[in-house]
Amino acid sequence: MKKNERISIITKVLSDHPSKVFSYSYFTDLLEVGKSSVCEDVAIVKSAIEMSGSGCVETYSGASGGVVYHPMVTKTEEEAILKEIAEMLQEPSRKIQGGFLYYSDILSNPRYSKNIGRIIASKYGDKDIEYVITTETKGIPAALETAHYLNVPMGIIRRSNRVTEGATTSVNYISGSSNKIKTMYLSRRIDLTHKKVLIIDDFMKGGGTAKGMANLMEEVGAEVMGICVIFVTRFPFEKLVDHFKPLIWMDDEDTEGTGIGVSLYSES
Amino acid sequence: MKKNERISIITKVLSDHPSKVFSYSYFTDLLEVGKSSVCEDVAIVKSAIEMSGSGCVETYSGASGGVVYHPMVTKTEEEAILKEIAEMLQEPSRKIQGGFLYYSDILSNPRYSKNIGRIIASKYGDKDIEYVITTETKGIPAALETAHYLNVPMGIIRRSNRVTEGATTSVNYISGSSNKIKTMYLSRRIDLTHKKVLIIDDFMKGGGTAKGMANLMEEVGAEVMGICVIFVTRFPFEKLVDHFKPLIWMDDEDTEGTGIGVSLYSES
Numbered sequence: 001m002k003k004n005e006r007i008s009i010i011t012k013v014l015s016d017h018p019s020k021v022f023s024y025s026y027f028t029d030l031l032e033v034g035k036s037s038v039c040e041d042v043a044i045v046k047s048a049i050e051m052s053g054s055g056c057v058e059t060y061s062g063a064s065g066g067v068v069y070h071p072m073v074t075k076t077e078e079e080a081i082l083k084e085i086a087e088m089l090q091e092p093s094r095k096i097q098g099g100f101l102y103y104s105d106i107l108s109n110p111r112y113s114k115n116i117g118r119i120i121a122s123k124y125g126d127k128d129i130e131y132v133i134t135t136e137t138k139g140i141p142a143a144l145e146t147a148h149y150l151n152v153p154m155g156i157i158r159r160s161n162r163v164t165e166g167a168t169t170s171v172n173y174i175s176g177s178s179n180k181i182k183t184m185y186l187s188r189r190i191d192l193t194h195k196k197v198l199i200i201d202d203f204m205k206g207g208g209t210a211k212g213m214a215n216l217m218e219e220v221g222a223e224v225m226g227i228c229v230i231f232v233t234r235f236p237f238e239k240l241v242d243h244f245k246p247l248i249w250m251d252d253e254d255t256e257g258t259g260i261g262v263s264l265y266s267e268s
Numbered sequence: 269m270k271k272n273e274r275i276s277i278i279t280k281v282l283s284d285h286p287s288k289v290f291s292y293s294y295f296t297d298l299l300e301v302g303k304s305s306v307c308e309d310v311a312i313v314k315s316a317i318e319m320s321g322s323g324c325v326e327t328y329s330g331a332s333g334g335v336v337y338h339p340m341v342t343k344t345e346e347e348a349i350l351k352e353i354a355e356m357l358q359e360p361s362r363k364i365q366g367g368f369l370y371y372s373d374i375l376s377n378p379r380y381s382k383n384i385g386r387i388i389a390s391k392y393g394d395k396d397i398e399y400v401i402t403t404e405t406k407g408i409p410a411a412l413e414t415a416h417y418l419n420v421p422m423g424i425i426r427r428s429n430r431v432t433e434g435a436t437t438s439v440n441y442i443s444g445s446s447n448k449i450k451t452m453y454l455s456r457r458i459d460l461t462h463k464k465v466l467i468i469d470d471f472m473k474g475g476g477t478a479k480g481m482a483n484l485m486e487e488v489g490a491e492v493m494g495i496c497v498i499f500v501t502r503f504p505f506e507k508l509v510d511h512f513k514p515l516i517w518m519d520d521e522d523t524e525g526t527g528i529g530v531s532l533y534s535e536s
Contacts, residue, residue, distance in 0.1 A: 001316075001319070002312075003272070004275050004316070005316035005319065008275050008312065008313050008316035009317075009320050011276040012279050012316075012317065012320070015279075015280050015283055015284065016283065044270075044273060044276065048273035049280065051277075052277050054280065096431065096434045100431055100432050103432075104457075105458060108412070108421065108423060109415075109421045109422065110412055110415050110422065113412065136404060136405045137405055137426070140409065141408065141409075141412045144409045144412060147377075147378050153373065153377045153378075153379075155376060156372065156376055158405070163364065163365075163366055163368055164368050164371075165370070166365075166370050187370070189372075189373065
């Protein structure tokens, strides 16, 4: 195999498995060349990936040395991705009776969910996240992609008790949209004791669901490292959770006929 | 930028966007080199990717020429991936009261859902699929990844009527596990008229859900190009749908205490 081809293969392996450490011997076996050639090839891949702004490649030397690709999103790229989504949200046809916005198509489209996952993973890449947790249904694609980029499993909290989840831990929460008390369930087969968890949800108004998820994490002994919510309404100003990262603010979700203002979150 | 770095970047772009056609001018702009250099670089990437068995790279020449990466899974890799999942399913701790098996953790883990998506996309890559459709909840990750590899959107059928989906089209179906008549809902904002659709579900016993999904697709004017189900029980032999591709057969899901036989699907 030629050097050029080795570089292509190393790029593909690293890019397909973000946040996963590969030993140099993995590549010497795969490519059937010596370690010094692999080291040279990896240096070129590192230079190319970092030049393109799509992430960084870390290398560890020594006997247990290895190489890992961490995807990153530049501020400019993040803004462009979120702006495109925010603009789609402003299409008048997205308004639903009751002051809601239709956005299931956006979050279910791999094109957008992958980019959202990359943005979220980029924000929490230094937090040693061990598990990504979401509540069904619309946030699942973005949570899955975040978990992929962080190289950790994803767990789904259910809104009803399903026989296929086995025994569950449940908490009650106040659903903002209906102002009713509801229950959420997590399979007890997902062991989150002492695990560092990132909570992802698609939408926040009052923060009731996010608070329920945080309570459920406390109940199962997990450590919440962050709460990231894709769409957050500006009103009410006071949310039931204090610390969360919104990706896109919705200025006015409730008033029909006045147009829906959607603005990007500015980290300030 | 050096040739080696260009090859790394072309590999990353193609690999990150399977089934998407990139024009040569996209790469000449990105890499700031002439078309002849890009053509040479693409030929090397094509050779490397095809040698590694992870897919094929097609090039189109002429003024509107371009390049596209189609992921593929070799029979050997497919068997290894499915065998690993089948072996996990045989862990005695996965048994749930009522003869069910716990597998949510497997399908929610990006490591497995990506591989499953790659396998399914590989099977339907030549069918000009325009939309991937699944029913919430457990099949969503595999459906999303399939849609990613086929470069098409994914749509989620809901098991209850949600205000955030707007107006819906609904059909009734018989749920195999409870033998009750239930209803499934698809947002009318997903326009599937004359669209070629691939149906993906996580589990089939009697086939009631799959039949409901097929009926719903007929109702909205879509053309069902295939039904792919990840886990299918051998019993009952007769399913309510005739044509479907299972990935993994479950030999005996209902008999408690006798051990659960899980076997791989053999295409013949």
